[in-house]
Amino acid sequence: MPTAPAVKKKTGRSGMKKVLGNKKAIALFVVPAFIVYTIVVIAPIAVSFYYSFFSGTPGLKWEFVGMKNFLRPFQDSRFRDALFVNLRYIGFVMVGQVGLGLCMALLFRFWLKRFKNLIRTLLFFPVVLPTVAVGQLFAKIYEIQPNYGLLNSLLANIGLQQYVHAWIGEMDTALPSLIVMDIWSAIGFHAVILYGAILDISDDVIEAAAIDGAGSFQLFRYILAPLLRPMIVTCAIFSFSGTVKMFESAKALTGGGPGNATKSLSMYMYEVAFNYNKVGYGSVIALFIFLMCIVGSFIIGLFDTKEDI
Amino acid sequence: MTKIKKITPKSIISKVVIALVLIIDVYPIFWLLTASVKRNSEWVDYPAYALPKGFYWQNYVEAWTRGHMATFFKNSLIDTLISLIFIVIFSTTVSFACVKMQWKLKKSVARYFQIGIMVPVATSLIPLYQMFVRTKLTNTYFSLIITYIAFGLSLSIFLMTGYLRTMPNDMFEAAVIDGCDIYKLMYYIVVPMMKNAIVTVLVLQFFFKWNDLLFSMTFISKSELKTVQTGLLYFSDEFGSKNWGAIFASISMSILPMLFLYTFLNKAIIEGMTAGAVKG
Numbered sequence: 131m132p133t134a135p136a137v138k139k140k141t142g143r144s145g146m147k148k149v150l151g152n153k154k155a156i157a158l159f160v161v162p163a164f165i166v167y168t169i170v171v172i173a174p175i176a177v178s179f180y181y182s183f184f185s186g187t188p189g190l191k192w193e194f195v196g197m198k199n200f201l202r203p204f205q206d207s208r209f210r211d212a213l214f215v216n217l218r219y220i221g222f223v224m225v226g227q228v229g230l231g232l233c234m235a236l237l238f239r240f241w242l243k244r245f246k247n248l249i250r251t252l253l254f255f256p257v258v259l260p261t262v263a264v265g266q267l268f269a270k271i272y273e274i275q276p277n278y279g280l281l282n283s284l285l286a287n288i289g290l291q292q293y294v295h296a297w298i299g300e301m302d303t304a305l306p307s308l309i310v311m312d313i314w315s316a317i318g319f320h321a322v323i324l325y326g327a328i329l330d331i332s333d334d335v336i337e338a339a340a341i342d343g344a345g346s347f348q349l350f351r352y353i354l355a356p357l358l359r360p361m362i363v364t365c366a367i368f369s370f371s372g373t374v375k376m377f378e379s380a381k382a383l384t385g386g387g388p389g390n391a392t393k394s395l396s397m398y399m400y401e402v403a404f405n406y407n408k409v410g411y412g413s414v415i416a417l418f419i420f421l422m423c424i425v426g427s428f429i430i431g432l433f434d435t436k437e438d439i
Numbered sequence: 440m441t442k443i444k445k446i447t448p449k450s451i452i453s454k455v456v457i458a459l460v461l462i463i464d465v466y467p468i469f470w471l472l473t474a475s476v477k478r479n480s481e482w483v484d485y486p487a488y489a490l491p492k493g494f495y496w497q498n499y500v501e502a503w504t505r506g507h508m509a510t511f512f513k514n515s516l517i518d519t520l521i522s523l524i525f526i527v528i529f530s531t532t533v534s535f536a537c538v539k540m541q542w543k544l545k546k547s548v549a550r551y552f553q554i555g556i557m558v559p560v561a562t563s564l565i566p567l568y569q570m571f572v573r574t575k576l577t578n579t580y581f582s583l584i585i586t587y588i589a590f591g592l593s594l595s596i597f598l599m600t601g602y603l604r605t606m607p608n609d610m611f612e613a614a615v616i617d618g619c620d621i622y623k624l625m626y627y628i629v630v631p632m633m634k635n636a637i638v639t640v641l642v643l644q645f646f647f648k649w650n651d652l653l654f655s656m657t658f659i660s661k662s663e664l665k666t667v668q669t670g671l672l673y674f675s676d677e678f679g680s681k682n683w684g685a686i687f688a689s690i691s692m693s694i695l696p697m698l699f700l701y702t703f704l705n706k707a708i709i710e711g712m713t714a715g716a717v718k719g
Contacts, residue, residue: 178566287486381672
């Protein structure tokens with residue numbers, strides 16, 4: 131405001147101070163949200179911690195048991211199974227979502243000449259679908275009884291009859307089937323983000339490397355990978371925080387089965403707390419998931435700063 | 440561009456690969472929509488990938504009425520829309536207060552609101568359920584709406600404070616000189632200026648709330664109050680696993696709002712949903 135008269139500016143400043151320092155307005159703006167957020171999001175973490183020292187159900191046979199609940203995961207083979215399922219799921223889905231997402235983004239950048247927007251729009255489409263709908267859809271794709279689902283009917287028709295089987299009904303293939311589904315549904319998200327990051331790299335840099343004789347692999351290894359690193363880490367964190375919670379998609383596709391083949395920690399926690407009413411032990415598992423979330427994100431975050439160019 | 444062409448191998452391979460990726464990506468959705476108008480007998484007589492022999496809309500009628508999809512839709516709409524309104528109001532006011540207004544604790548409060556981004560839903564679930572049981576609030580719209588609002592705040596405030604920090608103060612100063620008080624300033628200046636951020640928050644939170652399963656299956660057991668996602672999950676029980684037509688119709692129905700929104704707003708939706716990653 132170069133032409134504003136000095137006097138007016140002065141009253142403006144003090145007026146600004148009065149308006150922006152309005153205590154009543156600040157309270158009105160912040161306090162309701164603060165209360166709701168504190169009661170619903172933050173306080174339950176503390177309450178979970180408190181619950182974890184008790185056995186039984188609040189109000190019914192509620193006894194203080196000290197650290198006993200914290201020791202239980204070590205002897206509980208079902209906890210171990212759920213943790214193992216969850217970790218395998220996290221590993222494969224993260225590699226699939228971020229790795230294949232990156233491949234797809236590179237494909238867009240270097241191989242795709244026309245219809246970029248249309249194809250981007252199509253690839254992002256599965257991302258917006260509700261998880262439960264995707265789970266139910268894939269349950270039908272993998273179906274074998276009463277009739278063949280999409281996958282089995284295609285296999286049977288192209289002469290691969292020996293591969294037809296109950297994809298989500300068998301121990302060995304249930305988790306991989308779930309992993310494939312979750313990669314399918316989120317890959318567009320990562321591809322679009324990484325594609326945006328690739329577009330931020332100027333053409334000059336890439337052309338200069340090509341002129342210097344860099345092959346595709348070298349171009350990726352020495353130019354693209356270092357420049358894309360922050361965004362790859364961001365994608366990894368997103369993918370991790372989605373997969374560490376593993377619940378909805380497994381619930382919708384397999385319900386945790388067959389047996390416990392796809393039962394995640396969250397699902398086991400749910401079962402312990404709501405089906406067996408062991409609130410204390412359930413809370414310990416809930417806190418464990420919280421801890422996993424924080425530690426995992428922290429570890430992935432470490433990759434962000436190191437070895438910058 | 441010629442240099443780039445040199446890096447890539449034959450263009451035929453590239454076209455085949457891209458076509459394959461697209462088919463894998465879109466075909467399941469196409470199959471879902473076409474399968475939803477098949478008669479049940481078609482599943483027995485023809486392979487699953489076959490196209491429908493006609494449009495059997497009765498599947499939709501059955502899902503909508505006998506399958507209670509009408510009720511589930513109404514509930515999802517009520518829960519989602521009311522919580523969206525409050526999320527936008529709360530996150531706009533809190534963000535403005537924490538970025539542009541002058542008070543001592545504003546930085547700590549902004550940081551406090553960000554803790555929630557890290558909290559997995561599962562961690563709060565047990566205490567919340569106990570709280571709603573004691574206050575007799577399970578099986579109410581209120582329990583879901585208040586939870587949706589609270590869990591929508593962290594990311595929304597994070598996005599909005601980021602947006603507000605890049606916004607110059609000139610406009611506010613001019614408005615104050617013209618005699619605006621804080622409420623008028625908020626209504627006439629801040630909200631219109633933050634239109635883009637508000638749209639982003641709306642898009643993102645709409646998808647999160649509409650897709651929620653964990654909270655609604657925990658707090659709601661009455662079928663009159665179930666949302667689309669919980670309804671869908673228990674759908675197979677209601678229809679038995681044999682009535683594929685109605686199941687496909689109900690799944691299709693549950694994705695139709697997304698399909699519809701996405702067709703018209705795909706650019707805004709892609710930007711909105713990736714905003715958390717790109718701006719973070």
